[in-house]
Amino acid sequence: MTFRRLLGLVPVLGLALVAVATAQYRRGGGRRDIDPANVDRNGVPEWKNDERFKNDVFTFVRVRYSSYGRGGWGGYGGYGYGKWATDYPDSDLNFSFRLQQLTALEVDPNGKILELTDPALFDFPWIYLIEPGNMYLEEAEVLALRKYLLNGGFLMVDDFWGEAEWANFYDNIKRVFPDREPKELPLEHEIFHCVYDLKKKPQVPSIHAWYSGHTAERWDATEPHYRAIFDDKGRMMAIICHNTDLGDGWEREGEDPGYFKEMAEKWSYPLGINILTYAMTH
Numbered sequence: 001m002t003f004r005r006l007l008g009l010v011p012v013l014g015l016a017l018v019a020v021a022t023a024q025y026r027r028g029g030g031r032r033d034i035d036p037a038n039v040d041r042n043g044v045p046e047w048k049n050d051e052r053f054k055n056d057v058f059t060f061v062r063v064r065y066s067s068y069g070r071g072g073w074g075g076y077g078g079y080g081y082g083k084w085a086t087d088y089p090d091s092d093l094n095f096s097f098r099l100q101q102l103t104a105l106e107v108d109p110n111g112k113i114l115e116l117t118d119p120a121l122f123d124f125p126w127i128y129l130i131e132p133g134n135m136y137l138e139e140a141e142v143l144a145l146r147k148y149l150l151n152g153g154f155l156m157v158d159d160f161w162g163e164a165e166w167a168n169f170y171d172n173i174k175r176v177f178p179d180r181e182p183k184e185l186p187l188e189h190e191i192f193h194c195v196y197d198l199k200k201k202p203q204v205p206s207i208h209a210w211y212s213g214h215t216a217e218r219w220d221a222t223e224p225h226y227r228a229i230f231d232d233k234g235r236m237m238a239i240i241c242h243n244t245d246l247g248d249g250w251e252r253e254g255e256d257p258g259y260f261k262e263m264a265e266k267w268s269y270p271l272g273i274n275i276l277t278y279a280m281t282h
Contacts, residue, residue, distance in 0.1 A: 036089065036110045043254075044093040046109045053106060058099065058276075060092045060111035061121070063129040066136055083131035086159060088113075091250035092128075098250075098269055099276070116141040116148070126154045126279055130247055133165030135172055142175045149176075150231060154279035155238040159245040161221040166242055173229070173240075182227035182240055191226075191239065191278045196270035201226055203244045204263050207252040216243065235282060239275055246272055 049057050064084045092111040100107035114121050117140050121127065127148075129135075137145070149155060160169060173182065185191060192198045203215045203224035216222045221243040229238040249268025253260050 036092070036112055039089045039093070039110070041093060044090075044097055047100060049106050049108070057106040057108045058126070058280075059108040059124055060096045061124045061127045062088060062092060062111065062113045063127050064113050064115050065129065065132070065141065066138055067132075067134050083134065084129070086131045087247045087251040090252070091247040094253055095250040095269075095272060099273070102269075103273065116144040121148055122151065122153070125152065126156065126276060128247075129155060129157050130159045132157060132169045132172065133160040133162075134168060137172045137175065142172075146176050149229075149237040153237070156275055156279075157238065157240040157242075158247050159241070161216075161243055161245075162218040163220050169240070169242075173238075177229060180229050182229050182238075185226045185228050185239070191236075191274055192271070193274070194281075195274050195277050198267075198270060198274070202246075202267035202271060204246050204249050204267050206245055206248045207255060207259050207263075210259055210263065217245070236278070239279075 062084070064082070067083055089111075093109075096107050096109060096111055099105055100109075112120075112124070114124075114127070116137070121144070145155070157169070160166070170182070187198075187201055192201070201224050205215045205217055209215070209217045224244040225240075225242040227240040227242065228236045229240075231237050246268045249259075249264040250272065253264040253268075
């Protein structure tokens with residue numbers, strides 16, 4: 001697997017952390033361009049990386065997958081309703097900006113959207129898959145994801161709730177790894193402490209649920225789960241964030257100071273940075 005020299009940049013990650021500033025980035029409505037390089041950033045700062053190391057930057061890669069129900073392969077906000085595009089492009093842009101602001105990583109300001117069967121997937125060590133509650137992986141996607149993970153890639157799954165959505169995701173991931181079982185991570189695991197020391201496994205609700213005074217979005221989703229899948233050598237290949245929505249903390253960081261302080265600053269960004277740091281250094 002070609003991951004270039006990115007891993008060489010990661011060990012200094014924790015040295016450049018500073019307090020998160022008050023967020024000022026809020027997105028309005030309207031059609032959104034599916035091309036990450038041409039998307040309306042709507043106030044999220046852009047930056048330039050050193051051209052000499054243009055192939056050594058971290059890139060936020062969002063997975064586009066097929067799914068049951070409305071939209072299928074469709075997008076979000078003007079071009080369909082595929083759940084793979086939930087929170088796009090705000091969460092991707094904001095998380096990328098915070099990474100370059102708070103860490104020593106060189107970060108692509110735009111990110112990418114890739115299908116699991118795209119050969120370019122193997123150029124990137126970390127991929128993000130959201131709302132798999134009605135995901136359906138075609139056989140080619142199953143084979144591609146298995147190959148990607150066994151060859152050193154890392155998958156972060158986020159934002160799905162309740163037992164029915166878990167059952168659907170479980171059926172699909174067991175097709176990828178019939179002989180591997182997702183294992184619940186204890187709070188003592190390094191991933192909760194490697195950069196930011198978290199005192200609990202956070203449950204981040206959507207901003208709408210938070211306005212209603214809840215952290216659980218469904219009656220059968222009161223407990224957040226962070227499960228992992230490991231390879232034969234004990235390397236974590238995937239973390240599955242169930243009954244929580246870290247991405248909404250990234251997406252909505254500029255919409256309400258209270259939500260930013262209680263969910264984005266306290267939980268979504270710290271755990272997101274922890275997951276990325278752990279993935280890139282193990």
